[in-house]
Amino acid sequence: MTGECNNVKKVFLRLSLCVIVAVCFGAMLGGCGDRRDNGNLLDGEHLVPPLDDVTPTLTVSAEPTKEPTLDPTKGPTAEPTKKPTKEPTKEPTKEPTKEPTKEPTKEPTKEPTKEPTKEPTKEPTSTPIVAPATPTATPTTPTPTPGDNGQSGSGKLIVIDAGHQRKGNSEKEPDGPGSTTMKAKCSSGTTGHFTGLPEYELNLIVSKKLQTILLERGYRVIMVRDTHDVDLSNSERAEIANKAGADAFIRVHANANDNSDVNGAETLCQTKNNPYNADLYRLSRKLSECVLDELCEECGCKKRHVVETDTMSGINWCKVPVTIVEMGFMTNEKEDRLMATDEYQDKIAKGIADGIDAYFAAQP
Numbered sequence: 528m529t530g531e532c533n534n535v536k537k538v539f540l541r542l543s544l545c546v547i548v549a550v551c552f553g554a555m556l557g558g559c560g561d562r563r564d565n566g567n568l569l570d571g572e573h574l575v576p577p578l579d580d581v582t583p584t585l586t587v588s589a590e591p592t593k594e595p596t597l598d599p600t601k602g603p604t605a606e607p608t609k610k611p612t613k614e615p616t617k618e619p620t621k622e623p624t625k626e627p628t629k630e631p632t633k634e635p636t637k638e639p640t641k642e643p644t645k646e647p648t649k650e651p652t653s654t655p656i657v658a659p660a661t662p663t664a665t666p667t668t669p670t671p672t673p674g675d676n677g678q679s680g681s682g683k684l685i686v687i688d689a690g691h692q693r694k695g696n697s698e699k700e701p702d703g704p705g706s707t708t709m710k711a712k713c714s715s716g717t718t719g720h721f722t723g724l725p726e727y728e729l730n731l732i733v734s735k736k737l738q739t740i741l742l743e744r745g746y747r748v749i750m751v752r753d754t755h756d757v758d759l760s761n762s763e764r765a766e767i768a769n770k771a772g773a774d775a776f777i778r779v780h781a782n783a784n785d786n787s788d789v790n791g792a793e794t795l796c797q798t799k800n801n802p803y804n805a806d807l808y809r810l811s812r813k814l815s816e817c818v819l820d821e822l823c824e825e826c827g828c829k830k831r832h833v834v835e836t837d838t839m840s841g842i843n844w845c846k847v848p849v850t851i852v853e854m855g856f857m858t859n860e861k862e863d864r865l866m867a868t869d870e871y872q873d874k875i876a877k878g879i880a881d882g883i884d885a886y887f888a889a890q891p
Contacts, residue, residue, distance in 0.1 A: 682745040683775070683887055686768040688841070689734035690780040690851075691716035691727035693755040700760050703803040703843035710840050712760035717783040719857045722867040726857060727755055729866060730779045733854065736876035737779070744880065749773070765844035775814055775883060776849040778841055781866065782856045790859040791829030794819045795851040796842065798835045803843045810848035813889060818850055818882030825878030826871065828855060828862070852879060 692713060699709035716726030731752070738748050749771050751764050768776040782793070794815035799808040815833045823830035836842070842849055854875050855862035865871040 682747060684747045684749070684771060684773050685741055685883065686749045686751065686771055686773040686776050686847075687734045687738055687741075688751040688764050688768070688776065688778040689727070689731040690778055691730060692752065692757050692759065693725075693727060694758070696758055696760065698760075700762055700840065702838065702840045706803075706843070710761075712762075713758075717781065717857050719863040719867060720787070721860045721863045722857075724857075724863075724867050726781045729781055729854075729857075729872075731755065733872050733875050733879075734779045736872055737777070737879050740876055740880040741883070744884070746883075761840035762844040765841055765846075765849075768849070769844075769846045773847045775886065776845060776847050777818070777879065777883070778849065778851045779879075780851055780853050782853040783858045784856055785858075787858050787860065790856050790862050791831040792819060792822050792826070792855055793831035793834055793853045795834045795836055795839060795853070796849065797839075798837050801837045801843065803837075804845055807845065807848055811842075811845075811850060814848050814882075814886045815850040817885040817889065818852055818879055821881035821885055822852065822854070822875065822878035825881060826874045 693715060695714040696712040697714075698712050700712050702708045702710045716730070718725050719729075731754075734750065735753070738750060741748050749767070751767050752759065764778075765776070796811035796815040797804060797808055799805060801808065812833065812835070819830060819833060822828075839851065842851065855866050857863045857866070866875070
């Protein structure tokens with residue numbers, strides 16, 4: 528474009544010079560020949576006298592002076608400068624900016640936002656609502672605190688005492704109402720010689736399993752303890768059963784002996800001459816027999832015998848039928864290992880529950 532403008536410029540300048548020369552020459556010679564004004568041919572027929580020639584000379588020379596100086600210079604310079612600047616700037620800026628901006632922004636933004644948001648939100652919400660939430664709370668409901676008379680289920684009332692506790696209490700208490708014989712309030716029990724399982728833990732495990740079975744069978748159940756961290760003496764445990772008016776008081780224990788060959792299950796109750804509660808002997812004896820029979824039947828363990836004794840504080844303080852269940856010997860390897868298994872614990876619990884059923888079935 529710049530080259531073309533320069534060529535046009537040169538042509539205009541040449542033409543202008545030619546016109547000026549021609550006019551001057553014509554003026555000098557008296558006006559013969561042809562001349563051009565703005566590109567129109569003026570033929571020699573219309574030659575005018577010398578006086579009038581001055582005016583055309585001035586007019587003609589004035590116009591050519593204007594054209595070469597102003598028009599040729601300004602015109603070519605202004606047009607090339609303005610047009611290249613405006614047109615290239617407008618078109619590239621508008622077209623590329625609008626179209627790329629609209630399409631990429633709308634399409635990707637809408638579709639990814641809608642689909643991912645809806646799908647994940649619905650499915651995670653419905654998942655936690657499904658079944659597992661409710662069953663969790665159910666098993667823990669029927670456990671009362673020590674000394675509390677809260678009851679669960681229906682039918683006969685059974686109080687279960689998981690023997691011993693984490694920390695024994697060596698303080699003394701009378702071994703029966705008004706007795707001068709003093710015994711330690713409560714010990715922590717023995718420990719599995721081969722498994723290392725503490726007796727107080729085993730007793731609570733089996734007691735909780737027994738609780739579940741009895742509730743399923745329609746009994747009401749009170750747990751003397753449902754944790755290891757309690758401080759309850761034997762007389763206090765008996766008092767919980769007394770206050771509740773239990774139909775049967777089941778005290779769950781495990782045995783120990785210096786001779787590791789000794790094995791089998793046994794139950795304990797008072798003698799018929801017990802100075803504190805001899806009137807309960809018949810019922811306590813029957814309860815002890817029924818529980819021992821069914822326990823040994825279910826577990827297939829050796830049936831030892833019902834031990835009658837008046838030396839147990841937890842029996843002497845009772846005003847309700849009571850039995851102490853010795854599930855097996857933790858000093859015997861076979862029984863110690865068996866009692867540490869979930870399967871054998873279930874059998875012990877079922878055997879005791881069956882014995883309780885048999886006891887009430889035998890009542891007149």
